[in-house]
Amino acid sequence: MSVLPPFALHRPSTITEALEALSFDDMPLGGGTELLLAMRMRMLRPDSLVNIKNIPELHTLEIDGDHLVIGGAVTHQTAAEHPLVVDQLPILRRVLLEVGNPRIRASGTLAGNLIFAEPKSDVIPILLALDATVTLVSSRGPRNMTIDELILGPYYAAREPDELLSEIRIPLGRVLRAVYLKYQTMERPTVGVAALDHDSDGDVVRRVVIGAATELPVRHDFSPGEPIEGKSIAETMEIVPDIAGSERYKRHVVAIYVDRALAALDREERA
Amino acid sequence: MTAETSIEIRPVVNGMSHTSIVKPRVTVAEYLRDYLGLTGTKTSCEVEVCGVCSVIVDGLPVSGCAALAADLDGKTVTTVEGLATGDTLSHLQQAFIETFATQCGFCTPGFLVMGTALLAANPQPSRDDVMEYLEGNICRCTGYRPIIEAVLLAAERMAAPQ
Numbered sequence: 293m294s295v296l297p298p299f300a301l302h303r304p305s306t307i308t309e310a311l312e313a314l315s316f317d318d319m320p321l322g323g324g325t326e327l328l329l330a331m332r333m334r335m336l337r338p339d340s341l342v343n344i345k346n347i348p349e350l351h352t353l354e355i356d357g358d359h360l361v362i363g364g365a366v367t368h369q370t371a372a373e374h375p376l377v378v379d380q381l382p383i384l385r386r387v388l389l390e391v392g393n394p395r396i397r398a399s400g401t402l403a404g405n406l407i408f409a410e411p412k413s414d415v416i417p418i419l420l421a422l423d424a425t426v427t428l429v430s431s432r433g434p435r436n437m438t439i440d441e442l443i444l445g446p447y448y449a450a451r452e453p454d455e456l457l458s459e460i461r462i463p464l465g466r467v468l469r470a471v472y473l474k475y476q477t478m479e480r481p482t483v484g485v486a487a488l489d490h491d492s493d494g495d496v497v498r499r500v501v502i503g504a505a506t507e508l509p510v511r512h513d514f515s516p517g518e519p520i521e522g523k524s525i526a527e528t529m530e531i532v533p534d535i536a537g538s539e540r541y542k543r544h545v546v547a548i549y550v551d552r553a554l555a556a557l558d559r560e561e562r563a
Numbered sequence: 564m565t566a567e568t569s570i571e572i573r574p575v576v577n578g579m580s581h582t583s584i585v586k587p588r589v590t591v592a593e594y595l596r597d598y599l600g601l602t603g604t605k606t607s608c609e610v611e612v613c614g615v616c617s618v619i620v621d622g623l624p625v626s627g628c629a630a631l632a633a634d635l636d637g638k639t640v641t642t643v644e645g646l647a648t649g650d651t652l653s654h655l656q657q658a659f660i661e662t663f664a665t666q667c668g669f670c671t672p673g674f675l676v677m678g679t680a681l682l683a684a685n686p687q688p689s690r691d692d693v694m695e696y697l698e699g700n701i702c703r704c705t706g707y708r709p710i711i712e713a714v715l716l717a718a719e720r721m722a723a724p725q
Contacts, residue, residue, distance in 0.1 A: 294609065295588065295593070296588040296590065297588065298586070298587075298588050299587055299588060300566030300567060300568050300587060301566060301567050301568075301570065301587035301631075301633055302565075302566050302567070303567065303570075303633075313566070321631075324629055324630060324631065325611060325626075325629060328590075328629045328630075328631075329609075329610050329611070329629060332609060332610075340566040341587065343631075343633075343634070345634065369623070392611070392699065393611070393612075393614070393698055393699020393700075394624050394677070394680070394681075394696055394699060395611060395614070395617060395624045395625055395626045395677075395699055396611060396626075396699070398623040398624055398625065399623075399625060399626070399629075399630065479612050
């Protein structure tokens, strides 16, 4: 039994107040499903936490033009149950309902999942596949970036210490059909495959994003008619061996799950 | 805005209002056990995997090991101690007895709390629904089957006309 290290707590009620509080020795606290565990293990020792849960602006979930906007404090469960997500992005709902366990989904946030840059995230591959972008805000002004630009490595995101991930924007109306298939024996996936067909100026582009098996998710886009084989994709990947399996084993599982995801995608009527 | 090092909270726990002053580092599980003496909520893995610290906060399941007591201000909390009504066990608690869903008992409070949260959200769960919802709770004695049976039995009884 271990306790959390001591820290002070800021409880802002606006983004402006939160940004005033955030500096090099602090961290934003969302669901805490990753941060508090890392603190308990003494991997992170912030002087203070800035609790962003009670900032109404960060609980936005709305349509803005042709994008769905998800605020920085929206939990997996809230997003999964929201009518806009149910109607417009059913694939995102399906993935969010597979995250962790019901307690993780009720507390954990999509933004926190991105910022923690967990290599075995379910959320990062699907947001990457959906061409999501994020906004990081600070007293220096906002920065917009893609998921590629945000996720730099395992547990390493491009957030500066004074920045807050205020919103995630997902373009709507492009995905024709989508699936997410994962293999998981412990708390986190061995491999997760997001596969989707999307409309790119009249052409149907097939995209495959493979998460959890490598340090960073791997994305491939295929033109119409181009053959796709799990085995050849898996052979090019820098698989990370870990508690979920050896490199050889995981390469095999990746190849099978890519093929299964593509077969499932072919059976899918629409997104 | 200044950072606080001690925080006054006023949660309602199992129907009783409390006023407490906690340090930010105090978790929900520590608060319930050490401040309120509600030791039905256990701690074990402390990384939100095993489920023994599960409690319900404003209707949502929460891992008490990874949530801050400071966040309980104004919240309604249900722990395993709050499931029975006086001496009358809840349907789920009674079903646990009848299906022999308890052996050593350490995981039982977490399963009861999560089972209660599931039945509140989904009063008629399928066997798969139960298995999925309880995937974040570990039992090393029963093999899970009697626990799943207990949740299904409770659901059946709760649906029956009283």
